[in-house]
Amino acid sequence: MSKASEQPPVRPRRVRSVTELLASVVLGFESVVVFLAALVLFGLKTLPPAIALGGGWGLAVLMIALVGLLRWQVGIIAGWIVQALVIASGLIQPTMFFVGIVFASAWTYAMIAGARIDKKKAS
Numbered sequence: 001m002s003k004a005s006e007q008p009p010v011r012p013r014r015v016r017s018v019t020e021l022l023a024s025v026v027l028g029f030e031s032v033v034v035f036l037a038a039l040v041l042f043g044l045k046t047l048p049p050a051i052a053l054g055g056g057w058g059l060a061v062l063m064i065a066l067v068g069l070l071r072w073q074v075g076i077i078a079g080w081i082v083q084a085l086v087i088a089s090g091l092i093q094p095t096m097f098f099v100g101i102v103f104a105s106a107w108t109y110a111m112i113a114g115a116r117i118d119k120k121k122a123s
Helices: 020-044 049-067 071-093 093-122
Strands: none
Touching: 020 049, 020 071, 020 093, 049 071, 071 093
């Protein structure tokens, strides 16, 4: 058998739960909105540039990093904390109260509907 015809063994993909899939979609979209909100805070000069851009972009990167942790309970808990942080950012820019509530509602739906579907698939 030649080396060219040998293929490395294929590792099967990990099966992700519906809760994990829905939560990762919410965090992905939310990270884009938070990234853009940081640009708005910078443009409105609401905060110093380093705080507006660094804080907003740092939170957006944190959300992307959390996607990898969603398979464990710590990732779900951290997701709830991130939702609270986004709502709390409304203290800086009142429009963020609305944005935070919309995404917290989507996160809540992802947790409830995802758990329901996962339970139904398991039985």
